[in-house]
Amino acid sequence: MFGGGGGLNPRKMEQMMQQMGIDVEDVDAEEVIIRTDEYDLVFNDAEVTKMDARGQETYQIIGSPEQVEAGSAGGDAGSADSEPAIPEGDIEMVATRTGASEDEARAALEDNDGDLAAAVEELE
Template sequence: MFGRGGFDSKQLKKMMKQMGVEMKELEGVEEAVIKLSDKELVFSNPQVQITEAQGQKTYQIIGEPEEQEKTTEKTEISDEDIKMVLEQADVTEEEARKALEESEGDIAQAIVNLKES
């Protein structure tokens, strides 16, 4: 089984199967992304292997990641939108802005949310 040249991969796979460990390659992976609190690691065209043992799946990503800053998309909120919401819901400018941010810029939803609270 284990010789001077290393190990026999067929024997190793057989032993792993006997121990209840199954390995397979995940096909068709175009991109894998790991999101951290301050950045993202993006793997383009990685190899991904799945190992399953005792009901647990472990994913192994093989490839070179590209570090990217984490992007936070903020909805643009115009002064006109704020004015409309504050007039319709009879709230302060701060409350109108917050409601628009929470509704991702949806004016009608912001007004409904403010009137319900």
């Protein structure tokens, strides 16, 4: 991004990014799934970093994915007629983060199409 930043002090890099309006935060992700038409890439225990540059969010995933059959990752893929199930881990994460009950967390996730951040924001 800044060209040859290998020798740049990480603290200095962080200061420069803040001056440019770029916020960086680590995301405590348990699993990341990238779905394509042909296969899914599943990252277990990946390091995820979120960069917010003036409203434009970018996510960086560091890890080694496992390539699996399309739709087989992440539990119940559901049928075309039914809504996909909300993963129990997502429900627990939202409930823990907000102090809400699991039923409230499930409802917030369903209201927000499984979007964790939106569900947390709704309950906070």
